[in-house]
Amino acid sequence: MQQVAYHRAASEDAALALAANHPGAMFIAGGTDMLQLSKQGVVPTQLIDISRLPLDRIEPRAGALRIGALARLADVADHPDVRRDWPALAQAIAASASPQIRNLATVGGNLLQRTRCGYFRSADLPCNKREPGSGCAARDGENRLHAIFGTSPHCVATHASDLAVALLALQASVHVRGHDSARVLPIAELFRLPGDTPQRDSALGAGEMIVSVEVSRSAAARRSCYLKVRDRASFEFAVVSVAAALEIEDGVIRSARLAAGGVGTVPWRLVASERALAGARAEPAAFAAAAARAADGAQPLSQNGFKLELLRRTVRRALEGLTDA
């Protein structure tokens, strides 16, 4: 067991100062992923505990929903405004993990959780994400659950968050602070493709932390859903998942947003499917056309070719669900 230095931050500023002064330190909040990682030997050496900071507010405002980074997943999913106006968020969270974990895990931590790739999670298997240069054993190994989009020769691991997929479909933005900086970035820019530096999952700089997530109100957000397909009924990561949001006016799709989980090295927007929907009548033919484009550009591995067809079917089902009476 590694020695871990533990710092408890008294304030947001103090947390950022600690991070600036301790390069390599990681923030810990709910700890639901961090503790698993440490048991599996993927261990940080310095932790900054931010779990007591007052960043847990869920604030439905006139134009947008702002969720503090430390809001518990269960609280977000149970919030009546979220359930009514951003149903994809509530559904994505309800389909995540278990009640016990949702009671502890935070929104920020959920977005920054690390991949479930079994090679990454074992401390001494080859994995470029954990040990750059050690190789990607999954690419020619056990890759049934790995990515078909956004892969590189160095990494084929999926991003595991359900919530991130829903936030991507709802075009959320992420508020980030550093010791002497603050910025807002679209959620799509939070996640990094593995490329040749798969060890870096996110665009956060050293010492930066997520302070909140913001999602606009929109007709599309109100007509949104999250559909998750998996091998058991609960407490499992997605084999394939789809978040969909449609704005429909007079039977015509004014805007469509689709994102998928379980298929990409980052939460994956289905741009070709979105294009197929825009301007079309909200009818089965359009949904079928959009579904047919869902796997465009996918690059299957030896064991996960089925995800292409499964993704198409999941898209279609999600869209149908949004227009069912």
Next chain:
Amino acid sequence: MIEDRAPTRYEAAQKVTGAARYQGEVRAAGMLHAALVTAPMPSARVLGIDTARARALAGCVEVLTHENALRIPPAAFLTLLQEPVVHFAGQPVALVLAETPETARAAAALVEVRYAPMPAVTALEQARDEAYAPRTAGLTATDSRRGEPEAALAAAAVRLDHCYTTPTHNHLAIEPQVVLADWNGSDLLVQTPSQAVFAHRAGLARCFGLDIERVRVISPYLGGGFGSKGGAWFPCLVLGCLAAKQLGRPVRLELLRAQMFTLVGRRQETVQQLKIGAARDGRLAALLHDTVAQTSTYGEYADPVATPTRMMYACPNVATTHRLVRVNAPQPNPARAPGEGPGSFALESAIDELAYKLDLDPIELRRRNFADHDQHAGLPWSSNGLLECYRAGAEAFGWARRPSKPGTLSDGRHALGWGMAGACYPAYRIASQAAVRINLDGRVEVRCGTQDMGSGTYTVLAQLAAEALGVPYAAVDVALGDTLLPEGPYSGGSMATASFTPAVEDAARRLRRDLIARAVADPRSPMHGRQPDQVSIADGVMRAGNRSEPLIELLARVAPQGIEAAANAAPNTKPAHSYYGFGAVFAEVRVDPDLGEIRVTRLTGAYATGRILNPLLARSQFVGGLIWGIGMALHEKTVMDKNLGRIVNDNLADYLIPVHADMPRFDIHMLTEDEPHLGSGGVKGIGMLGTCGTAAAIANAVFHATGRRIRDLPIRLEQLL
């Protein structure tokens, strides 16, 4: 409801309040903590081990390797730290002893091992050509043959020939294996969750050259076992004892979850070729069942996969074989429903396929092939309630409403399917001793050195003594899980209860006779002068006609020190019957035809297993067995990377087991059955039976829902796209 009268769990209050101390909670003064250093590759020679950095860590006391560990003789499967050879990834190559568990693990990370990797077989299919015949298949013969199977198959009007596969499983009891070994001179005290305290005692005594009386093994509570806390645990168990002896201090070794995937056995992967020949009316003409399974490079174990094929149905021409392939992988051993579990998946799937091929109801096909005696053993059944199980299960499930055509039942956009399977498991029994004692205060003590894996052994031991002696259940105390007690059966193979029941009942009845004899001989007793057969005992009170006296008053006069009786019950060495428990399991599945998701929505099981001692506990055993069947059908699979020879899902997030949301409605029917021949007090074991046939019933239901026949477990959604 009969359940209303069943005593609830004897140790429930201790368990829910935390008063029950599991062996992982036990500590000893001055004990050292151990951590394993394990090999990262599946085959290698160890060239050298540098322990200097580990030893330099403050609090690290010793590092044992093959170079300095005490020599002990070969024992079950593999004796660790005796030679510089790595047989599988995860094999311990060093054991670190330290003052704290944290230090032990930190030091383990500092041990530097140099390996020369060797060629490895990392998957069964890589060495199929080298499959060989093991000495036995479980407790049965490796091969069997009756009639002329090949000729009968060739001549059969209807033929089926398919390959069925089942993956590696791990037991994964919720409680990790742990041992606290404590030497006092040449006396060894071992506190460990054990499915077999006496077998562990014997093994340890042999390893350390001790008389068995010098070794005491204690195991009062287990957090599950399923086969992983018997012989498969022994190599690490003995390692803890070895370290304690060598260091001269108590040593505690506890496995990590990942180590429970490599060091305490596994259900072996099987590839089963099953051929059936039948007449047009469905009568079986030939069965040929050839199994290839994985074993390790150093040990041999074969599940009795073909047992159901040999005896379940009437068929004049049957041939079965078991073959093993040596893989650089952990050692397989029995896991819940060993053999019969995977074997029944193949057989009961194939029978279902035959039913569709013949357009016969699957139950009718099975009825036509009912075996009126055990054709494999050539013996009559001691009892066989299979036909009644078909009937009762079908009625409870509503089978008569089943449309015969696949793909016709639906619920909204979901397809529904109904499937069923037969189940069988041998009713074993071994020797057992037991003692029953009554004390001056009226408390009764049952002493039997068996174990309670969580299945209810405490409760039924108390019940048996209370009933046979005539005292309230609440007046009985139970001692088990200790080698200082009379030798009880090991907890495995569904045989413990059938083994200790006659011993406990015999001891309690002897005690009862003794009490009555003393009463009628005692001039001060109200029973004085009565014939013993006129005297009864109930609720702790002795009665004859209108006279009565509490036992405690009798004891105060005639035996203030209490009275004890002991018994020894052993099975007939030349049985005249064949002993099995039978059942029928019915499954309803709900399949999303577009997305492939499969959920089991109903499971009905009807079982004929002799005398049910406690319906509450028995139902729980059957439900547990069925849940294992759900896992076998849809979830469980230990995934090995063939390039690395490493397991890549060695945690409970990635090794799927059914969770609560996967639980269907369970409808369990325990039929009344007289079992007169086993000599077990009418009891047949039930722990395994719920797992037998269940995966097939679910796969058969998936076929009924979708028209897709899946012959490879677990059934994954992509197989239905």
